[in-house]
Amino acid sequence: MTDLHTTRAILSNLIAFDTTSILPNRHCIDYLAAKLEDAGARVxxxxxETGKKANLWATIGPEGDGGIVLSGHTDVVPVADQDWTSDPFELVERDGKLFGRGTCDMKAFIAAAVAMAPEFAKHATARPVHFAFTYDEETGCLGGQALVEVLRERGLRPSIGIVGEPTEMRIIEGHKGCYEYTTHFHGSEGHGSAPDLGVNAVEYAVRFISKLLELKDALKSKAPEDSRFDPPWTTINTGSLIGGVAHNVIPGKATVQWEMRPVQVSDADFVKGELATHVEHLNQQMKAVHPDAGVHTHTIAEVVGLEPMTENAARDLITELTGANGCDVVPFGTEAGLFQSIGMDVVVCGPGSIAQAHKPDEYISLDQLDQCITMLKRLCSRLSTPRP
Structure with a gap:
């Protein structure tokens, strides 16, 4: 109960920090740094580049490779236009549940990990435990990508990663990648009565979307026979089409926001190759009317997926700690694939349900939080045992 009380207190403070992705997270990171330093961590x-956002990397235990990383992102999604029954940035308890923005996604895991830091300090004599808390996961895993590059450059080689996204404490050993893009169309404005004299950016954006829909269908036939994902193929989603100012004006600008969730890298290469050919054709048509017209795609993020592995020390460890039977894969993305890309064995396992994430009255149940704390307490004994 003491561990749950401490975790709840830390979670309450974390929820009070409005770390919506468009805002700074530095105040939250400074708070976590102070808590970990008090527990003896090297932070x-x-x-x-703005100085307003930051990642935190902290270590308890000996120097060296083979450590265990506890990873979580500090940013949360907006609450604008959502109908909350309580202040989203104040932790409220009702009916065995803790409500607040970020409770399940994913500040509860961060709070539990930090609450356990003093216990880790007592036991981490043979193997280090690392804390990796990042910014801007919700907008493209930007902080995670930056942190992984630091680890790569320094040659740091932790062996196991536990990403505490909400999985209801199920072990997730694989998920799709997440590639996000914004494609801009620059046309030439004019009067709607003479459409041939302008370059209609919205119409060319529609042609681009039509190609996305064509590729969306084509990907279904490329699903690997042994794919465990639901759906089993790489997906494409057109998130928004923005353009135009009036009924009678040829729109000079349009923007398409879209994403794909690759099951395999070859699918992403296929999509990008097909689109490159299509965009070249669109550019030729647009520039034939106006030389400054054209199409440009801005890459928001290309975050690799978490590939299921035959041998996975992280999966084996969490299976022992939780007593879980079997592992799953999920379609949503996390930072797990980033850590896997630098040679770590990684799983996603954390308290709460993804069904509650991003919604009004987001919550985490006390039972789920207690299960997470139990797992982390059992982890302590592994820190006094050298890596196999």
Whole structure:
């Protein structure tokens, strides 16, 4: 109960920090750094170019490779236009549940990990435990990508990663990648009565979307026979089409926001190759009317998926700690694939349900939080045992 009380207190403070992705997270990172330093951790803070956002990397235990990483993102999604029954940035308890923005996605896991830091300090004599808390996961895993590059450059080689996204404490050993793009169309405005004299950016955006829909269908036939994902193929989603100012004006600008969730890298290469050919054709048509017209795609993020592995020390460890029977894969993305890309064995396992994430009255149940704390307490004994 003491561990749950401490975790709840830390979670309450974390929820009070409005770390919506468009806002700074530095105040939250500074709070976590102070808590971990009090527990004896060696803490480093890596700021972004603005100085307003930062990643935290902290270590308890001996120097060296083979450590266990506890990973979580500090940013949350907006609450604008959502109908909350309580202040989203104040932790409220009702009926065995803790309500607040970020409770399940994913500040509860961060709070539990930090609450257990003093216990880790007592037991981490043979193997280090690392804390990796990042910014801007919700907008493209930007902080995670930056942190992984730091680890790569320094040659740091932790062996196991536990990403505490909400899985109801199920072990997730695989998920799709997440590639996000914004494609801009620059046309030439004019009067709607003479459409041939302008370049209609919205119409060319529609042609681009039509190609996305064509590729969306084509990907279904490329699903690997042994794919465990639901759906088993790489998906494409057109998120928005923005353009135009009036009924009688040829729109000079349009923007398409879209994403794909690759099951395999070859699918992403296929889509990008097909689109490159299509965009070249669109550019030729647009520039034939106006030389400054054209199409440009801005890559928001290309975050690799978490590939299921035959041998996975992280999966084996969490299976022992939780007593879970079997593992799953999920379609949503996390930072797990980033850690896998630098040679770590990784799983996603954390308290709460993804069904509650991003919704009004987001919550985490006390039972789920207690299960997470139990797993982390059992982890302590592994820190006094050298890596196999």
């Amino acid at each position: 480093e803070i890596f700021g972004d």
